[in-house]
Amino acid sequence: MNETYKARIEKAKKEITDAEFILIGGGSGLSAAAGITYSGKRFTDNFSSFIKRYGLSDMYSSGFYPFETQEERWAYWAKHIYVNRFEPGPTKLYKDLYQLVKDKSYFVITTNVESQFEKSGFSANKIFEVQGNYGYLQCAKGCHDRIYYNESLVKEMIKKTVDCKIPFELVPKCPVCGRNMDPNLRINQYFVQDEKWYKQNKLYNEFLKQSEGKRTIYMEMGVGFNTPGIIRYPFEQMTFHNKGAILIRLNKENPKGMKGNEDKTVSFNEDIKEVVSEILK
Incomplete structure (x- = not known):
């Protein structure tokens, strides 16, 4: 020293x-x-199938990737949330x-x-x-000020992911307005x-x-x-x-x-x- x-x-x-x-x-x-960490070995070990399919380079930029369907988007986000919020002690x-x-x-x-x-x-x-916090979901348009704990849903999504997609029935929808949902993160003006x-x-x-x-x-x-x-x-x-x-x-x-x-x-x-x-x- x-x-x-x-x-x-x-x-x-x-x-x-x-x-x-x-x-x-x-x-x-x-x-x-x-x-x-959001890049390097930790990223490649956890997201190899997503990297191969979409050419993703790290977890930070992947959060902004324009997935074509909600089934694809939530297959990625479930894994992202799990490896950062629920898996680590x-x-x-x-x-x-x-x-x-x-x-x-x-x-x-x-x-x-x-x-x-x-x-x-x-x-x-x-x-x-x-x-915000990875452990919660919110209405994507912020139609109301409640957030929803997502651990069991995230684990179910991961369990049922096939070819980088989750089943349609697992795509989260706002219980108030019926629109899509987002992780509760300050990514736009709709943050709850x-x-x-x-x-x-x-x-x-x-x-x-x-x-x-x-x-x-x-x-x-x-x-x-x-x-x-x-x-x-x-x-x-x-x-x-x-x-x-x-x-x-x-x-x-x-x-x-x-x-x-x-x-x-x-x-x-x-x-x-x-x-x-x-x-x-």
């Missing part, structure tokens, strides 16, 4: 120990570091992260949609999944924010008020620039305006932050798993 890295680890350890509040912001890089990285903050007053805001925080011990009341979404949004804002002006750690983990207005930019602004705040940023590609925060930021571009493990020691 080089001295600069060691010094940053020690500073992060001390700040976390001394903090009154810790706000975690989890992005896609965090789940990728935990092993939930709690990962070591998320469990280590929980050990790091469990005795603090913490909250989580995440753009990730695979429930790793809750699986790994974080309280459901302290997690705001702002972009149900009662729980608004409850968690309220709890998140209450946490921000409670921690304002206090010794607070904003721990930003694997957050890129797809949706920087949800975590990255707000965390930088809150760090700047809160005298007692420290921003701990774990980001392999974009570790640098806004001007004015240099003395209040501890940045790591090293592997997230390694950094969390070292801080936990």
Whole structure:
């Protein structure tokens, strides 16, 4: 461990120990570091038949593939949802992260949609999944504000998939308007924010008020620039305006932050798993 890295680890350890509040912001890089990757061997092992038929290259871009039929579309999405939401258990990285903050007053805001925080011990009341969750379906046109847990349906779809298609009778239809359904993901203007979404949004804002002006750690983990207005930019602004705040940023590609925060930021571009493990020691 080089001295600069060691010094940053020690500073992060001390700040976390001394903090009154810790706000975690989890992005896609965090789940990728935990092993939930959308490309490479994990993709080719799980989607070989879809790759052969449609020329798919990774799970992210495949989510936008224009399947000709709903039977084909849901054969793909059932597998996508299963391998990311239902098949994986709690990962070591998320469990280590929980050990790091469990005795603090913490909250989580995440753009990730695979429930790793809750699986790994974080309280459901302290997690705001702002972009949705793979485990639920919604009306594709958002005709009403209810979402539907999909585990049993997803497993049935996979069981009955033949030649990259599910049976017509398994294609989900909105119980209110009869239209097609979508995964509950923020992919367009029809994203459904149900009662729980608004409850968690309220709890998140209450946490921000409670921690304002206090010794607070904003721990930003694997957050890129797809949706920087949800975590990255707000965390930088809150760090700047809160005298007692420290921003701990774990980001392999974009570790640098806004001007004015240099003395209040501890940045790591090293592997997230390694950094969390070292801080936990």
